Amino acid sequence: MNTPHNPVVYFEIPVTDVDRAITFYQAVFAFEFEKDIIDGNEMAFFPIKENGSGISGGLAKGEIYKPTTDGCLLYFRTADITETLALAVQNGGKILFPKTSNGEWGFVAEFEDSEGNRIALRQFVR
Template sequence: MKNPASYFEIPVVDLDRAMQFYSAVFGYRFEREQIHGNEMALLPIYEGQEGISGALAQGEIYVPSKNGSLIYLNSSDINATLNKVKSNGGDVLLPMTPVGELGFVAEFEDSEGNRIALFQNHE
């Protein structure tokens, strides 16, 4: 049996602004696509690595929100990532918080008004 999640999409209002934000914060490089009439910026997928990937998605059906589903993005240094979030126009919603033996989490608001979470393991 496979893990439940296979792909995600983060709704955006301004794809260029969102790409700039996520590139500045995480260093992501994007591949632009048009899928089902919607503009997409595909996040990287690293072959042979654990986890899934997704896209920034702009279109009529994509509405950014701080409510609803929450995606967790990996960070090797949550505090450094949160500093980049703040310096690129985002807001910290939940500072770095321990989650027992699993590691740490945090939450931020991105350039589009989405609530996004971060995860850092204990390594």
């Protein structure tokens, strides 16, 4: 199937404590969240710009949501990987893969969030 759209449209990050995860992601990225209960699951939604590029998603707590470092890997854009990694560590995260050059594509890194998920970072070269 040939589609004019990017194939991924939404993500959910499993959490065991929504408020702790909100505090972590607010401290690391300065995101604001909207909370809701959907199908019995506690959710907190990342910001979304209707005409912006990329996708958005939420933090999700419920019986089917289990944090892991072994699952899918999400990349968050950042202007400064070094600063973002420092904020992650200062707020209870740990570095899993240090800032590494991807040549002309910029830099990447990975950290474990407050819930035990592997999260990746991407810093584009300007």
